[in-house]
Amino acid sequence: MFLDRVKITIKAGNGGKGSTSFLRNAQTANGGPDGGDGGKGGDVVFKATNDLNTLYSFRFKKKFVAQNGEDGHQKNQTGKSGKDEIILVPTGTVLINPKTDKIIADLNEDGAKFVAVKGGLGGHGNAYFKSSVKQAPSFSQAGEVVSPKEVILELKTIADVGLVGFPNVGKSTLLSVISNANPKIANYPFTTIYPNLGVCEVLGETFVVADIPGLIEGASEGAGLGHYFLKHVERVRLIVHLIDISECEGRVATEDFKVINNELKNYNANLENTKQIVVFSKCDLLEKDELQEKIDKFVKLHKIDEYICLSSYTREGVEILKKKILENLKRIPKKPALQVEEFDFDKKDFSTIEISRADDGSFIVSGGRIENLSRGVVISDELSFAYFQNRLKEMGVIDMLKERGMKEGDTVIIKDITFEYVE
Numbered sequence: 001m002f003l004d005r006v007k008i009t010i011k012a013g014n015g016g017k018g019s020t021s022f023l024r025n026a027q028t029a030n031g032g033p034d035g036g037d038g039g040k041g042g043d044v045v046f047k048a049t050n051d052l053n054t055l056y057s058f059r060f061k062k063k064f065v066a067q068n069g070e071d072g073h074q075k076n077q078t079g080k081s082g083k084d085e086i087i088l089v090p091t092g093t094v095l096i097n098p099k100t101d102k103i104i105a106d107l108n109e110d111g112a113k114f115v116a117v118k119g120g121l122g123g124h125g126n127a128y129f130k131s132s133v134k135q136a137p138s139f140s141q142a143g144e145v146v147s148p149k150e151v152i153l154e155l156k157t158i159a160d161v162g163l164v165g166f167p168n169v170g171k172s173t174l175l176s177v178i179s180n181a182n183p184k185i186a187n188y189p190f191t192t193i194y195p196n197l198g199v200c201e202v203l204g205e206t207f208v209v210a211d212i213p214g215l216i217e218g219a220s221e222g223a224g225l226g227h228y229f230l231k232h233v234e235r236v237r238l239i240v241h242l243i244d245i246s247e248c249e250g251r252v253a254t255e256d257f258k259v260i261n262n263e264l265k266n267y268n269a270n271l272e273n274t275k276q277i278v279v280f281s282k283c284d285l286l287e288k289d290e291l292q293e294k295i296d297k298f299v300k301l302h303k304i305d306e307y308i309c310l311s312s313y314t315r316e317g318v319e320i321l322k323k324k325i326l327e328n329l330k331r332i333p334k335k336p337a338l339q340v341e342e343f344d345f346d347k348k349d350f351s352t353i354e355i356s357r358a359d360d361g362s363f364i365v366s367g368g369r370i371e372n373l374s375r376g377v378v379i380s381d382e383l384s385f386a387y388f389q390n391r392l393k394e395m396g397v398i399d400m401l402k403e404r405g406m407k408e409g410d411t412v413i414i415k416d417i418t419f420e421y422v423e
Ligand SMILES: Nc1nc2c(ncn2[C@@H]2O[C@H](COP(=O)(O)OP(=O)(O)OP(=O)(O)O)[C@@H](O)[C@H]2O)c(=O)[nH]1
Pocket: 166, 167, 168, 169, 170, 171, 172, 173, 174, 184, 185, 186, 187, 188, 189, 190, 191, 192, 193, 212, 213, 214, 215, 281, 282, 283, 284, 285, 310, 311, 312, 313, 314
């Protein structure tokens, strides 16, 4: 099964907790604090690889979690960092923020990497909090906790050439003839339900061809499998537009060409400006005169000065097409990566401090700067609480609270810490 869009959950590792410890050995009866810092949590990293060509593996596994950082240890030993979670995706995978539907990363090259979420920072050990006035801090800091995030993966095939046309015109057959690919071929429409990729070799050079599932009228608005297919044409440098000139299906070649071009234009990814090679397929089904007549009519109507007559059965035109593709590709630069939204899953505004009142009159303090501070303190004893209050003073929080009317004895809530204000 082919899967080219999937929503997954990713979670970076939490930071390890700082250690509270005091040096004790034969030489030092009352040593200083020596609790080391916690280790950093692992990042969640996406990595593109050419070894994959669908998102199928995400059908069953949808949650990816990086390792947590280890807690700090005594003797100033920092905890080990958590291992990164590296998620392999097929080259061409685009990461989308489900909240805005905007692209946040485009892994358009083999080996490209993107750090989606950074691991939490480790907490400081008590050694860190030692100062001239606080010789023996008996508290340490908790590690930063990272919450899970959702991200959409969407595969937008990367190929040099896209075979485009109505269903059943012979795209897959052509791919099987010019490349190493072995796609399903059958005499009914929509045989191909996902893009097949093949590597074509000509004159010692290679390029990648994608056989795009058949398009129909309204594809750009979702008819048939619509958008689903067109997104795989977005990145090709060259379109090989197949038209069944034999009209053996009862359709009209001149109309088909118009309809498909219209769909490419309506899809609005600059597809109408992508260079096309016009290929008349199934030439073997017509007598020479009839074929010429149809071609003349077509060429005149659509003002086309270049085309190739082809039959995958007799191989007529196949070598000419391969050379023509190569010739064109040499002139057409690779499409640039897609525009991405500057985005950071973990973006916090560390400048904010907000104060609100609970129903019972308690003061609730929140905001980015506070989150960081409150995680920092394990209120385990007077000393750690004093440190906490001091930091609140330094940050101006106490003054802000007073401005809002806080008096001695009022309750203040900061994250999971609730205390009574005492002057
Ligand atoms: N006579 C003749 N028949 C062909 C030729 N190429 C393909 N066919 C036949 O046309 C039918 C459709 O071929 P496919 O290659 O599956 O067509 P497709 O364009 O990939 O179709 P979808 O996947 O449905 O979009 C099959 O029965 C093929 O055998 C050709 O050059 N000559």
